[in-house]
Amino acid sequence: MHIRFTKMQGAGNDFVVLDETQGRLGLTAAQYRFLADRHFGVGADQILTVRPSPADGVDFEYVIHNADGGEVEQCGNGSRCFARFVYDKGLTDKTTIRVQTLSGVIAPQLTPDGRVTVDMGLPVLDAPRVPFDASGLAAATRHRAQVWPLALAAPAPAQVEVVVVSMGNPHAVQLVDDVDQFPVAVVGPQVERHVRFPQRVNAGFLQVQNRAQTKLRVYERGSGETLACGTGACAAVVAGIQQGLLDARVDVQTRGGLLTIAWEGGAQDHVFMTGPATTVFEGQIEIPDAL
Numbered sequence: 027m028h029i030r031f032t033k034m035q036g037a038g039n040d041f042v043v044l045d046e047t048q049g050r051l052g053l054t055a056a057q058y059r060f061l062a063d064r065h066f067g068v069g070a071d072q073i074l075t076v077r078p079s080p081a082d083g084v085d086f087e088y089v090i091h092n093a094d095g096g097e098v099e100q101c102g103n104g105s106r107c108f109a110r111f112v113y114d115k116g117l118t119d120k121t122t123i124r125v126q127t128l129s130g131v132i133a134p135q136l137t138p139d140g141r142v143t144v145d146m147g148l149p150v151l152d153a154p155r156v157p158f159d160a161s162g163l164a165a166a167t168r169h170r171a172q173v174w175p176l177a178l179a180a181p182a183p184a185q186v187e188v189v190v191v192s193m194g195n196p197h198a199v200q201l202v203d204d205v206d207q208f209p210v211a212v213v214g215p216q217v218e219r220h221v222r223f224p225q226r227v228n229a230g231f232l233q234v235q236n237r238a239q240t241k242l243r244v245y246e247r248g249s250g251e252t253l254a255c256g257t258g259a260c261a262a263v264v265a266g267i268q269q270g271l272l273d274a275r276v277d278v279q280t281r282g283g284l285l286t287i288a289w290e291g292g293a294q295d296h297v298f299m300t301g302p303a304t305t306v307f308e309g310q311i312e313i314p315d316a317l
């Protein structure tokens with residue numbers, strides 16, 4: 027099958043974007059994996075598929091597949107690229123776009139400076155809804171946060187402490203002193219597949235520099251460490267605010283760029299994420315039918 031695609035990136039988190047507004051391509055998990063493959067395919071952390079509106083009150087549907095071929099609920103950096111894609115392709119003339127994802131409706135807004143601000147909705151801090159299996163565990167309370175001990179195996183530390191947050195997709199955020207030196211490649215995969223996360227989890231490593239500036243690395247579920255994770259940045263700032271460490275507006279320096287996250291901290295307060303969204307190139311590729 028011959029398909030056209032657009033390669034995009036947001037803070038270095040990179041995407042293959044597919045337009046299914048005129049009809050479904052019907053790709054299999056193996057074909058998504060092929061597209062994401064950096065040697066045999068195009069190469070991407072996630073594949074984003076744009077579909078027509080599925081319901082009144084939303085403009086589009088946007089479907090997300092990780093590099094491992096699995097469909098997931100949410101992607102923050104992808105939502106900014108989605109908005110830039112539908113606007114630049116003339117699929118809409120709206121600059122605030124309501125889009126249906128697997129975990130609900132989010133609303134990206136193109137801003138005059140070229141960046142995109144996304145209303146990412148409400149964070150979920152209730153462990154079972156993340157989902158996180160806390161049975162038999164005692165959480166420490168740090169300010170307003172529940173901090174959970176997580177047992178790991180060598181060569182990782184025997185135990186780490188995480189705040190669990192859902193931004194539509196699951197995150198486990200731990201505080202680290204020096205994120206550049208932290209063994210993300212050792213700890214990340216163990217947290218991602220920890221038995222207490224029944225749907226696996228995105229593992230975030232947050233260094234708080236001051237109340238408004240942080241550094242973050244994320245070992246993403248289904249994709250490995252990426253240069254940035256938008257939902258990971260939202261979850262990390264929520265976790266930092268809950269622990270009393272951060273103010274309501276925080277810059278998050280990732281390895282691929284800067285994201286700004288704002289959250290007022292109340293039960294009805296949505297999380298807002300602002301960052302870049304860039305088209306890298308367009309292309310076409312032959313996808314093998316039998317994979």
Ligand SMILES: N[C@@H](CCC[C@H](N)C(=O)O)C(=O)O
Nearest residue numbers: 101102103195247255256257
């Ligand atoms: N890169 C994304 C998150 C993509 C999905 C994630 N790997 C998951 O499995 O939940 C972002 O920018 O949020």
